[in-house]
Amino acid sequence: MGLVIENVSKSFARKEKEITFALSPVNLQVEEGEFLSIVGPSGCGKSTLLRLVAGLIPPTSGRLMLDGQEIEGTDAKRGMAFQKPTLFPWLTVEENIAFGPRMQGKKKPEEIERMLELTHLTKFRKAYPHELSGGMAQRVALVRTMINEPEVFLLDEPLGALDAFTRMQMQDELLLLWKEKKNMMLMVTHDVDEAIYMGTRVIVMAKAGGSILRDISIDLDYPRKRLDSKFLSYREEIMRLLGVDQDEESA
Template identity: 40%
Template sequence: MSHLQITKLSKQFSGNVVLREFDLTIEEGEFVSILGPSGTGKSTIFHLIGGILAPDNGSIQLMGKEINGKRGFISYMPQTPSLLPWKNILQNVLLGQELHGKKDPERAMDMLKKAGLEAYEKAFPNELSGGMKQRAAFIRALLSPQSMICLDEPFSALDELTRLEMQKWLLSIWEEYRRTVLFITHNIEEALFLSDRIIVLSEKPAKVKAEFNVPYLRPRNESLLLTDDFLKWKRKIHYALTGGPNE
């Protein structure tokens, strides 16, 4: 049984068809990235999986259970960290657990330590850098009890060096816990570096235009980004996005 199974999903807004018979399958522990042009419905897919929106047609199943229009089944991390300014960092990372009636401060402190945030447990979000806020937000997502994490361009607002550091950190933490992740990004290099599989979307109404199994073994390090093979794969995915020449 697949972890997430989306079948013939359709959604429109005031006659504007965003998704039409969209299919997607994700296996347990898999890291899958979605790439596509702006406005193709990537965030809409997340809102449908998370139950913020209900599909017009089709089925969303998580571990065999249909979750159409139902909330609370995934852990969601948006583009901005969305930390509560009146709570300190420890309280923020425990929020997902708190909403489900069970907190584990000891585990939270262990993860804050691994993220280099142990000295900031009592600090408030306005005292942290952008990268530190993103680490705290991801720890909150990991600590939440849901079996699947949806990450919506979490590093898009960071500068290039901070973004690379966050990608490496995310890989190190994910490889330890191996939660099922669906990741939205506009960055081909980021998708290749992080993912097991990459889904390329078409223009609206969005369908799966291409799919790539990333060939690189784990663990990965940044030297991979400079190899000729990595550039070849980056070019191949770029052409799938833009409709350029095939290799």
């Protein structure tokens, strides 16, 4: 049945009698196994939408449904990863990944081993977070969320703090995890190329009022080539919707 977002809006009271709408009424449906990229200017409501799906904040109006059940508060079915890795500094890589299953009374040793191998973390299993690079720590954070097998994986700029080369490597790592687990993915990003490279669909949001400008299906096979003419065509379309002059961008 997937995720259904029906006439959902979110407003905040900043001062007495002053109300700011972070998100105008949004209607959206996401099927199981889709990878939805969400792009838009800063302050357009991207992260607000993600937090609503996570159940971290309630909607002002409308409703959110997952598999026919209304979303009310947080739930293990919805896992979230943030821009900065939130690891327990006193636990090793392996212990961080095993933390969720252990709290649920599930040891999952074979699954943990497989995920360590899949993400090239096996030789770092006994390392502590302070001994890891930024990209490696983020990899651990992503695996730690994925090992809990959420139906919906929510990513709020998960690669935004990484350098360009590490970021591209992590994009491929994340796609490997998605293909392995077949989760529904919702990812907020400011990087248009990243949105196209990873998403089966790209949602473009407007700055004013937090509404959806366009829902674009990305008809490209994986792995994708960033210099492919069709890739560049999608890029041009999304940049135009965002009001970005690509000649100015490259200047």
